[in-house]
Amino acid sequence: MLESPMEDAERIIGHGTWYDKVAVEIIKKERKLGRSLDLLRIESGVAASGIPHIGSFSEVTRNYAVSLALREQGYKTEFILFSDNKDGLRSVPAGMPKSLEKFIGFPVTDIPDPYRCHENYADHMISLLLEALDEAGVEYKLIKGSDAYARGLLNEEIRLILENASRVGQIVKEETGQEKYLEALPYFPVCESCGRIYTTKAYKFLPDENKILYRCEGMEIKHKWLKGCGYEGEANYTKGEGKLAWKAGEFAARWRALGIRFEAYGKDIADSVRVNDRISREVLGYEPPMHVQYEMFLDKGGRKISKSKGNVFTPQVWFRYGSPQSMILLTLKRFIGTRSISVEDIPRYMDELDELEDVYFGEKKIKEFKERAKLTGLYKYCWFMKPPKKPSIHVPYNLLVSLVRVAPENKKIQFVAEKLRKYGYLKGSPSEDLKKRIEYAMNWVRDFEETAEVKIELSEKEKRAILSLIDRLQLIGDPEVIQSSIFEIARANGIKPRRFFEILYMILLGTRFGPRLGPYLVDMGRANAIKILKRSIDFT
């Protein structure tokens, strides 16, 4: 039984992506619960303790895409970015100053910014992520954990959780086997004496005074014992003098306080989410948001990404070689499936985005309706529903790279543009977008394909040939004449032209091939070429 195209069309949900499907499920669930649909909040929790990487970025884009899908279906949404800036520093991230070690155990919002450009360590870290999100066009409302606690946003939830601490402890034990919270309260006060947060153990709740009694005992962090200072004190939770334990109710508290209806999470925190779902339901009386679990990105390693900053694959690194939309494509096209990625994959995503654009603008025909809808939808989500009005010029990334590689240093863009015109990709002068693409390719070549000048062994015959080419170059400026001179010189010296070209390319480009040599020598500047050729003779 075959479906007619029309019937097929009616079956497409939203824009045909699974984000649209998730949105439908959220609505279905909320209707069933009878909750208000006036404003649907979606949350993304972001860490502020390390350098934001591709995973942090995708955590946000994936949640954001769902909020857009809801909006596309006519609902009002608000996308919340919750910065976990009260988390303690557990280790010094690779590439950061060792001096930070003395702050291990401190809430990251209380640690000074080692680079002194932001108010504190957490603000510095989160600003790196926000910068990338802004460039990508994500619209969000930022809530810092420190503000939320200080303003008392979670007061009611904290009180409920502390009043029912034994129930919470029981849930944690049932779901994870961990018995810690059967004894300790699920709240970490900041030690008033030493300033650390993970070293304290909360042991008594005084509901009438909004206070929690604690001792600064110390705790095991990453297999190392972090010593406490022994101080005994009291923390007022309504003033933000501490925070809830992540695993034992903090998520749940946020969900209820903010009315969160959806939150996707990485599989690394699956246990915490499961615990929090139960706490939300059983202790706070709030049906938890719908979830989707996504897989992690793994670092393939490989290329040197950044010598100084550790080997973190950050959005900033991506933006050196590819557009924000190409990275969004990476994060949105699939949810499941652990993927190993590295910078080497960027060209593929750039090309794939171009292909999606072709489908979107009808330049590439896809017969099957559903397939077309899906790809078009994905493209729109890559632009967060604000796709360009006109298609851009699509040049395969590796073509740009090979053109840039051989382009003379001082006139890269003109050289590449001229070749592209010749190849039929370009009419007239390059657009801003194309220039940007050339820039990506330039960064790529500069960072990964910089060829050291190659020393090659030259025979006497070959040296003579190069010397006579130098003579010609000093006199002749016509590219075509130079081109034929190369053949003549090769033959005159008993060298096969093919071999001579190879030698010249090795000397000039470090490769055995290259662009048409006559024009190229002129493009790179004859004086420059002469200098390099002379040096090659001196080498041997």
Next chain:
RNA sequence: GGGCCCGUAGCUCAGCAAGGAUAGAGCACCGGGCUUUUAACCCGGGGGUCGUGGGUUCAAUUCCCGCCGGGCCCGCCA
């Protein structure tokens, strides 16, 4: 110990969510075109028991279960 993911062309992978007709791409390989070298680019070609065994179905690469192989996460904290 608990949980998740992957297995599709020589290689890297897409497709699988809402099952549908000869299963796709890039690289590699082979042939041709273009450039007075090469590369690039363009056209064409070969190459697949979709890991495996069952089940559901008119129909399974797609859904369900078992098995084999590879990997990841959690089991402190976040």
